[in-house]
Amino acid sequence: MIEKRKKLSLMCKKIRKSILDTSLAAGASSSHFGGSLSTVEILVALFEEILKYKIDDPLWEDRDRFILSKGHACLGYYSILAEKGFFSKKELQLFEKNDSFLLGHPVINKKFGIEFSNGSLGMGLSLGIGVALAAKKRKKNFSTYVLIGDGECNEGSVWEAAMSAPHFQLNNLTAILDNNNLQQTGTNQEIMTSDSLAKKWSSFNWHVVEIDGHNTDDLIKAFNIKSNKPKLILAKTTKGKGFKFSENNNDWHHKILTKSQYDIAIKELNGSE
Amino acid sequence: MDQNKFLSKNNFKIWSKLGMRASFGIIAQEISQKEKNLIILTADVSTSAGLDRFKKKFPEKYIDVGIAEQNLIGIATGLSSEGFNVITTTFAPFQTMRCCEQIKVNLGYMNQKICMVGLASGLVLGNLGYTHCCIEDVGVLRSIPNITIISPADSAELAKALLASFNHKNSVYIRLTGGSGIQQVYEEDYEFKIGKAISLKKGSDLTIVSSGQMVGEALAVSKKLEEKKIFAEVINFHTIKPIDENMIKEFVKKNKLIICIEEHNLYGGLNSAISECLAKLENTPKMISYGIDDRYTKGGDYDFLKKKFKLDANLIVNEILLEIKNLKNNE
Numbered sequence: 206m207i208e209k210r211k212k213l214s215l216m217c218k219k220i221r222k223s224i225l226d227t228s229l230a231a232g233a234s235s236s237h238f239g240g241s242l243s244t245v246e247i248l249v250a251l252f253e254e255i256l257k258y259k260i261d262d263p264l265w266e267d268r269d270r271f272i273l274s275k276g277h278a279c280l281g282y283y284s285i286l287a288e289k290g291f292f293s294k295k296e297l298q299l300f301e302k303n304d305s306f307l308l309g310h311p312v313i314n315k316k317f318g319i320e321f322s323n324g325s326l327g328m329g330l331s332l333g334i335g336v337a338l339a340a341k342k343r344k345k346n347f348s349t350y351v352l353i354g355d356g357e358c359n360e361g362s363v364w365e366a367a368m369s370a371p372h373f374q375l376n377n378l379t380a381i382l383d384n385n386n387l388q389q390t391g392t393n394q395e396i397m398t399s400d401s402l403a404k405k406w407s408s409f410n411w412h413v414v415e416i417d418g419h420n421t422d423d424l425i426k427a428f429n430i431k432s433n434k435p436k437l438i439l440a441k442t443t444k445g446k447g448f449k450f451s452e453n454n455n456d457w458h459h460k461i462l463t464k465s466q467y468d469i470a471i472k473e474l475n476g477s478e
Numbered sequence: 479m480d481q482n483k484f485l486s487k488n489n490f491k492i493w494s495k496l497g498m499r500a501s502f503g504i505i506a507q508e509i510s511q512k513e514k515n516l517i518i519l520t521a522d523v524s525t526s527a528g529l530d531r532f533k534k535k536f537p538e539k540y541i542d543v544g545i546a547e548q549n550l551i552g553i554a555t556g557l558s559s560e561g562f563n564v565i566t567t568t569f570a571p572f573q574t575m576r577c578c579e580q581i582k583v584n585l586g587y588m589n590q591k592i593c594m595v596g597l598a599s600g601l602v603l604g605n606l607g608y609t610h611c612c613i614e615d616v617g618v619l620r621s622i623p624n625i626t627i628i629s630p631a632d633s634a635e636l637a638k639a640l641l642a643s644f645n646h647k648n649s650v651y652i653r654l655t656g657g658s659g660i661q662q663v664y665e666e667d668y669e670f671k672i673g674k675a676i677s678l679k680k681g682s683d684l685t686i687v688s689s690g691q692m693v694g695e696a697l698a699v700s701k702k703l704e705e706k707k708i709f710a711e712v713i714n715f716h717t718i719k720p721i722d723e724n725m726i727k728e729f730v731k732k733n734k735l736i737i738c739i740e741e742h743n744l745y746g747g748l749n750s751a752i753s754e755c756l757a758k759l760e761n762t763p764k765m766i767s768y769g770i771d772d773r774y775t776k777g778g779d780y781d782f783l784k785k786k787f788k789l790d791a792n793l794i795v796n797e798i799l800l801e802i803k804n805l806k807n808n809e
Contacts, residue, residue: 313588320559321555321559321584321588322583322587322588324583325579325583327548328548328552328579328580328583328584330552331548331549331551331552331553331555331556331580332552332553332555332556332559332584333556334549334552334553334556335552335553335554335555335556335557335558335559335560336556336557336559336560337556338541338553338556338557339556339557339559339560339561339562340560342517342538342562343560361548362548362549362552362580365543365544365546365548365549366549366552368544368546369543369544369546369549369553372544373541
């Protein structure tokens, strides 16, 4: 257990380092820094411990499907895909460059582990429902995981999807709600009140598990809970997690990372356990 | 499925009597025997789409997502990405505009493939008001890459379009127009190719281009003109995108007047598609277009609204006669 925890912690550190490197490489192109950092432990728990996939056969039909519905948080996503070997880490330097396949929002590329294009908020959960329905119809055992944001839950289409997954009895579908309580221009409370998220999803008949979204033990436990309903993991997170200058600082929603900020962050990262 | 029996004279006749909406459900039942991977998704419109029997007969191939069109396209895309042949259907405004961004991202940008069937497009639901009429769908979808747009002339062509859509490279929007008892354009099986317009009738005085149920009206116009010894070529542009540019290049060489008849806003639909092509050609004839002249009017029944927008053979014939007289005087 301690070994596993250490391994996951090390991977989280690697992903944060990769987010810093990729943001720095993006240069004058701002990157969605804060909302990517809040997803790190979620992604690490998924790609290290939960998802079934084969690097040498990315189109393996029994693979679990992962959909990053909050597509702007792609820095962490690209980093874990590169770390796991879907493409080389060098490619991350192409982030947001001309003609790159790694744009500021994911573009469908199944060979590289990207199931769908995302970026326009509120669309990923419906895609996941379609995929989960396909698995049921084909009697396949793979699971579908969709990572959504709390700001994203302002979109009405999220609730169309939320209503339908329990209706279709999709116990092979898990949504993870990255609840960092900040959206583009303010707190959820300031922009659009979205409290009682656990109650809201429960009342839509989802199996809701509320946890610390930066605790990989809790995340893994939550992912492993068996339920006869679709599952919503309400992951309480901190936007910009990992660096003092960015934690809960919404200036870092979408921002250029300078070299001096990068150096400070690297120091902080190296000093962390 | 016995293709010959399916696409038979008798079926064509029955379907035309039923109209496109009701025959869609019957056609879907037949197709589902051939297409093992078929799934039809609706947004609480099984009855309006003529799918009640289909729903009972093939419950495993039918999914109702409720009145939630954004979710409809998302779920359809998810199913399609897993290898299902997916048809979605609801009333045309909701099938196209309510979920327009899902169509753009999932079907256009991502190029995932489904077939969307827009019910009761055009003016046929005029009594219900313009929330339910649909005079904008072609214009809206034409601006999205990777979406093919078909407006069948009658129920037989709907069957041909549905079959063709399964083998097509990208998503298809099939626009159903007219009510029950629509004019039958095709009496027996014929060659249908997406993107290839069909010349229904030869004529050396003018060319009438049309799509959807208005093709029947175009044929009626040509018949009335014949009584005056004026001979019109009639072309069915069942595919509005991609438009058949070769056919346009051919007919502009032949005739001095083009008449375009469509049940859509004059901005964005067939008139626009043809005009965009004509603008690239030299010495093209004059084109007079009949359609909805970019306004929402008071509602009314189908015939009332068609007459209001001059989508009526008698009204069109009179104007053509005047135009031809003018053209002759100017020669």
